[in-house]
Amino acid sequence: MSKFAKKKDGELPAVSTASLPDIVFMLLFFFMTVTVMKDSSLKVENNLPNADQIKKLEKKDRVIYIYVGKPTPEFAGKFGTEPKIQLNDKFAGPSEVGDYILMERAKKSQDLQNVLTTSLKVDKNANMGLISDIKQELREVNALKVNYTTVNGDAFSNLQ
Amino acid sequence: MSSREEMPKVNAGSMADIAFLLLIFFLVTTSIETDVGLNRMLAKESKTPPLPINQRNILPILINDEDKLMVNGEIIPINELKEMAIAFLDNGGVAVNNANYCNYCQGKRDEFSSDNPQKAIISLMSSRETSYGVYVTVQNELVAAYTALRNREAQRLYGIDFTAMEEDYSSESTSFESKAILKQRIKQIQALYPLQLSEAERKQNQ
Numbered sequence: 001m002s003k004f005a006k007k008k009d010g011e012l013p014a015v016s017t018a019s020l021p022d023i024v025f026m027l028l029f030f031f032m033t034v035t036v037m038k039d040s041s042l043k044v045e046n047n048l049p050n051a052d053q054i055k056k057l058e059k060k061d062r063v064i065y066i067y068v069g070k071p072t073p074e075f076a077g078k079f080g081t082e083p084k085i086q087l088n089d090k091f092a093g094p095s096e097v098g099d100y101i102l103m104e105r106a107k108k109s110q111d112l113q114n115v116l117t118t119s120l121k122v123d124k125n126a127n128m129g130l131i132s133d134i135k136q137e138l139r140e141v142n143a144l145k146v147n148y149t150t151v152n153g154d155a156f157s158n159l160q
Numbered sequence: 161m162s163s164r165e166e167m168p169k170v171n172a173g174s175m176a177d178i179a180f181l182l183l184i185f186f187l188v189t190t191s192i193e194t195d196v197g198l199n200r201m202l203a204k205e206s207k208t209p210p211l212p213i214n215q216r217n218i219l220p221i222l223i224n225d226e227d228k229l230m231v232n233g234e235i236i237p238i239n240e241l242k243e244m245a246i247a248f249l250d251n252g253g254v255a256v257n258n259a260n261y262c263n264y265c266q267g268k269r270d271e272f273s274s275d276n277p278q279k280a281i282i283s284l285m286s287s288r289e290t291s292y293g294v295y296v297t298v299q300n301e302l303v304a305a306y307t308a309l310r311n312r313e314a315q316r317l318y319g320i321d322f323t324a325m326e327e328d329y330s331s332e333s334t335s336f337e338s339k340a341i342l343k344q345r346i347k348q349i350q351a352l353y354p355l356q357l358s359e360a361e362r363k364q365n366q
Binding site for chain 1: 172173175176178179180182183186187190195196197198199200201202203204205223227238239286287288289290291292293294295296297299300301303304307359
């Protein structure tokens with residue numbers, strides 16, 4: 001009798017929140033492992049073009065980034081509005097690309113030096129003259145593997 | 161005495177708040193997406209002049225300053241480019257009794273177009289004022305043409321898309337043995353339609 005009577009009294013027991021930190025830590029570790037730190041802050045506009053025939057660019061340690069685009073408004077006063085190349089954290093001319101690639105390549109470990117990819121993150125409004133200059137520089141230092149980095153999407157939307 | 165021996169418990173209620181704070185910090189400062197894009201090999205620097213190539217084996221694509229596209233001497237809208245590239249690559253114009261005859265091509269076999277896919281070269285020339293967005297779209301369409309042809313051959317030979325084979329090859333769950341078979345098949349399909357794309361800047365005097 002008393003067994004049944006007992007259950008009826010009192011309010012609901014509070015849900016224990018003792019395991020909440022564990023759950024949040026689990027989430028935290030998940031995000032720490034699957035994400036990467038944003039490395040360099042962009043000083044150029046970088047609206048990447050769309051494409052749908054794309055390949056993933058995996059293994060971040062094998063990639064060298066080159067950014068191209070118009071300087072953002074805060075730098076436009078100093079550097080003008082023509083598309084510029086950004087290497088690491090500073091603006092550069094096309095002739096500095098070769099040295100930059102060689103420098104970055106020397107930083108990588110020996111076994112990776114031959115498998116590096118150059119990721120060209122170019123604003124879709126930039127013009128091909130600058131890109132041709134970069135490509136010529138890359139050929140001169142024998143960095144032939146190039147990735148035109150894009151956003152997954154309909155390629156025809158670039159045309160407007 | 162007994163009360164002194166008991167250690168006071170540290171309140172762990174704020175632990176969750178601290179962990180949330182850390183979590184939000186990492187969410188803000190990191191990015192999850194991996195970069196995607198079009199992979200391309202640049203041509204090697206060479207001092208020797210290139211060998212002469214028969215004009216019919218080249219599909220010249222020019223993009224001018226106003227982002228207009230000219231293929232084979234005629235101005236076309238960009239959405240017709242893929243069809244034109246496929247027609248050119250899949251032409252197989254060499255006669256049946258020739259050693260270079262392309263027995264899997266399904267094109268028109270026009271003798272004024274490419275001999276076979278191994279010889280067909282697409283030459284992409286852009287001028288300095290061409291916008292990068294248009295250039296990427298053209299590159300994308302050309303890759304799409306190759307992928308369409310490779311998919312067709314992979315379907316015919318193995319009953320599976322070429323893109324699906326590539327996906328299986330790079331997936332972690334595929335076993336070592338099947339990867340070896342896949343690699344050989346992928347190489348075979350790539351040899352049927354090798355990607356031969358020459359990108360050059362248009363000279364001012366041309």
